[in-house]
Amino acid sequence: MAQALRQARLCLFNTTPNPRVGCVLVRDGKKIGEGYTQPAGQNHAEIQALLDARQHAGDARGATAYVTLEPCSHQGRTPPCSEALIEAGIVRVIAAMQDPNPQVAGQGLARLQSAGIATACGLMAGEALELNQGFVSRMTRGRPWLRLKLAASLDGKTALNNGRSQWITGPAARQDGQRWRARACAILTGIGTVKDDDPHLTVRAIETSRQPQRVVVDSRLEIPLTAKMLEGGNAMIVAAVPDGAKIDALRNMGCEVLLLPNAQGKVDLAALMEALAQRGINEIHSEAGFKLSGSLLRAGLVDELLLYLAPTLLGDAARGMFHLPELTDLAGRKDLHIIDLRRVGKDLRLLARWQ
Numbered sequence: 389m390a391q392a393l394r395q396a397r398l399c400l401f402n403t404t405p406n407p408r409v410g411c412v413l414v415r416d417g418k419k420i421g422e423g424y425t426q427p428a429g430q431n432h433a434e435i436q437a438l439l440d441a442r443q444h445a446g447d448a449r450g451a452t453a454y455v456t457l458e459p460c461s462h463q464g465r466t467p468p469c470s471e472a473l474i475e476a477g478i479v480r481v482i483a484a485m486q487d488p489n490p491q492v493a494g495q496g497l498a499r500l501q502s503a504g505i506a507t508a509c510g511l512m513a514g515e516a517l518e519l520n521q522g523f524v525s526r527m528t529r530g531r532p533w534l535r536l537k538l539a540a541s542l543d544g545k546t547a548l549n550n551g552r553s554q555w556i557t558g559p560a561a562r563q564d565g566q567r568w569r570a571r572a573c574a575i576l577t578g579i580g581t582v583k584d585d586d587p588h589l590t591v592r593a594i595e596t597s598r599q600p601q602r603v604v605v606d607s608r609l610e611i612p613l614t615a616k617m618l619e620g621g622n623a624m625i626v627a628a629v630p631d632g633a634k635i636d637a638l639r640n641m642g643c644e645v646l647l648l649p650n651a652q653g654k655v656d657l658a659a660l661m662e663a664l665a666q667r668g669i670n671e672i673h674s675e676a677g678f679k680l681s682g683s684l685l686r687a688g689l690v691d692e693l694l695l696y697l698a699p700t701l702l703g704d705a706a707r708g709m710f711h712l713p714e715l716t717d718l719a720g721r722k723d724l725h726i727i728d729l730r731r732v733g734k735d736l737r738l739l740a741r742w743q
Contacts, residue, residue, distance in 0.1 A: 389484055389512045392454045395424040395433065396519050401596040402427050404573045405668030407487075407523040411437040411455040413448050413478075420445035427597060434459055434469040438476050449477030456516045458487040458509065461496040470499045480506040484516035488527035522573065522670030525691070531661035534576075534672045536681055537568060537694040538709050545706035546678060547584070560733025561696045563593060568694060570594045572673035574601040574624075574664060578680035579610050582617060589617045589675070601669065605655050605680055609634045609645075618643060628655050657687045682711030685722070690742075693724060697736040 395410025403409075403425045411433035413421040421444065423436020431439070434455060441448040453459075459469040459481065473481060481500050486509055487493060497507045517524060522533040539557045540546045546556070555562065569575055570591040577589060582604055589602045602617050607628040617623055621642025628649035635645045646663060650656040664672065674684065684690050695709075715721060724740035731737070 389454045389456070389482065391419070391422065392433075392456050392484070393512060393515050393519070395422055396456045396516070399424045399426070400519070401570045401594075402598055404428065404598070405523075405526075405670060406432075407457055407520045407670075409433040409455065409457045411453060413437050413441050413451045413453055415445070415448070415451040420451060421448060432460065432469050435472055438472060441476075447476065450479055451477075452480040452482065453478050454482050454511075456484045456512075456519065458483045458485065458492060458494070459496040459500070460487065460489075460492050461499045468496075468499075470496045473500065474503045474505065478505060481508075482511055483507070483509045484511055485509065485513040488524045490527070520670075521691070522672075526665045526668075526670050531658075531665050531689070532573065532669045532672045533691050534661070534674060534684065534689050535568070535572070535692050535694055536674045536676075536684060536690045537565060537696075538681065539565075539696040539698065540709055541698055541700045541702040541706070543701045543703070543706075544709055545702035546709050547707040556700070556702075557696045557698045557735045558733045561698075561735040561737065564732045564737065565694075565696065566591055566594045569600065569673050569675075570596045572600045572671045573669040574603050574672050576603045576605070576672050576674040576676065577617075578676045579604060579606040579608075580677040580679060581675070582606070582611055582615055584677070586616050587675075588619070600673070601664075601667075603660075603664070603672075605657070605660070605676075607654050611638075613637055613641070626655050626660055628653055654683075657683060657689055661689055678707050678709060678711045681709065685710055685712065692727070692739060692741045695738045695740070696732070697738065699734060 392410040392412045396408045399408050406425055406428055409425045411423055421437040421441025423433050423440050425433045438448055461468050461470045500507050525533040538546055575589045590599055602623040605626050609627045609631045618641055624644045625638055626646045626648055638645050648656045648659045724742055726740045728739040
């Protein structure tokens, strides 16, 4: 199963909206085939492993399949993998975790069992879940997994008071951040960041077959038509106030404009998460300023915090990480559980989730 998980990590950047899955076939104690999920509409991991076995071992009859997610049992853009395993003569299937998709959710294993194939589920389930937090979130909560990425000084400042923030952290940390961008289905930012930094919001210096969807929260549709993140389309602008001429201009540039106002005339962030889930977005990587970051936190939409800390101080006048209300009691604090802490170049990287 550890080898199947390594296979799944090979498709970390390109399976959206499908989960990242790896499969290893073993017969008589020897590996005869392996594979991982291809981009949407192409082969799933089990099919790739069966093809690999056919090439190297003739067939997979009598083999055990180790797969990081329950084989699918429904007809989507590709045929059911459970049927392919049955037809290939697989005698046992070990799945790391059950598929959270209601169209599968145990039915894949049940179909295998009804065909006389021995099954088990739960081996290294935690490791498999880590690869597919976004897919599980979309299937079970109806919204993507949202990661909030921040680069800050040791005194918790993310930008100077004039908005300048390039660059607080070193090149190694920025390169590492590109990998986290690449694995996301969408990159989210706010209009303040677009105005201050004019970012491209693309994956650079990392080999990937697709670019994440770019999303900007822009309540009053203030985004300049010359903004770098609009280049090449594949951008979504989420607003609260309609501006027909601006919307037409953005759409003519290949952008999607979504109007999601709340009662305060701002963007309804919870509704945005639902809308992105409906578009097959599993995992969101947010790189935003303290206002949008604080709004996402207050709305309870942030699942994990990816924080790069640079060994530098910016002083009291610089901008903080989040715009949050003042606490008068420590009982109101937001406690996190540190998942990972390591040095990246000269900086520290911390990954934490809410307790």
